[in-house]
Amino acid sequence: MRTTGRVHRPAALSGVNRATRSVRCLVLACATAAVVLTGCSMADAVCGGGEYPVMTRGGTGSTCVPDGEEPPEGYTRYPEGKVPEHVGDTWDTYWQTHTVDEDGRTVEVPDGG
Known part of the structure; x- marks a missing residue:
């Protein structure tokens, strides 16, 4: 060596x-x-496991409801196929400027809504 x-x-x-x-x-x-x-x-999920998201009728608020339960008064389910899954995804962003009115129609939120 x-x-x-x-x-x-x-x-x-x-x-x-x-x-x-x-x-x-x-x-x-x-x-x-x-x-x-x-x-x-x-990405962060909109709701945790065993929950689904619902939105305020006529506004841009949202919350999560346990699977199998109905939305609380003043809230409604998102239209089928337009449910946000992750924070910042296409539908999460869309529902920041849109809502469902008392008749179930998707409408733009008035300024300040």
């Missing part, structure tokens, strides 16, 4: 370090892929 001023690592240990780095890189790549593929599921 030749001696120099540097620390000498035996060849057997350097292979372990490469394998460890490869595993770490693989784990990091999988974690990154998982975050990218889950997309909006990483």
Whole structure:
């Protein structure tokens, strides 16, 4: 074995370090892929599990109701297919400027509504 001023690592240990780095890189790549593929599921949900969102009739307020229960007085279900699921999604943004009136029609909210 030749001696120099540097620390000498035996060849057997350097292979372990490469394998460890490869595993770490693989784990990091999988974690990154998982975050990218889950997309909006990483966003805050409008309601928790076992609940569904309802909106105030004639306004832009909303709340969550336990599954199987009817909306409280003054609230109504969102129209089918237009239910917000995550904070900031298309329907969450839409319902900030729209509401359902007393007749069940979707209308724009008057200024200050």
